[in-house]
Amino acid sequence: MEPLQNKTEDNSPAPKHGEKGRNPFKPTAAFIGASWIALLTGAVGYCIGLWNANMQLNEKGYYLTILLFGLFAVVSVQKSVRDRAEGLPVTDLYYGLSWFATISSMLLLTIGLWNAGIALSEKGFYAMAFGLSMFSAIAVQKNTRDSKMFQDKEL
Secondary structure: OOOOOOOOOOOOOOOOOOOOOOOOOOOOHHHHHHHHHHHHHHHHHHHHHHHHOOOOHHHHHHHHHHHHHHHHHHHHHHHHHHHHHOOOOOOHHHHHHHHHHHHHHHHHHHHHHHHOOOOHHHHHHHHHHHHHHHHHHHHHHHHHHHHHHHHHHHO
């Protein structure tokens, strides 16, 4: 697979003469904190909503399983996309399964909410909390990977 863009002097991550030496790939503490807060807000809010929901236990289990499945799937997609971008080998099977799992979790949540006998506002709450959790899980995974890369370079 070809790199997304060829490194030239114009787009190189190395600082140019006279620029400060901050590496643009190292995540800031603010971004790391915001990502974790978003993940906790989405996942905990979703779970509190499930806890307080007036639905059968098997329905609550379905929605909790969809959240866990979705979080794992998006972390897997982020890892496989990033590995490919960095030139690390990722099989097409794993890459495809990661995307399939991510899309499946979203589709299963949509179908479940569409057919649920709950208020429209509750459906919107679950959809938004799920979306926030999915997006922030990607950001947390990215930050974790970037931070680990910089820790390894410092050792």
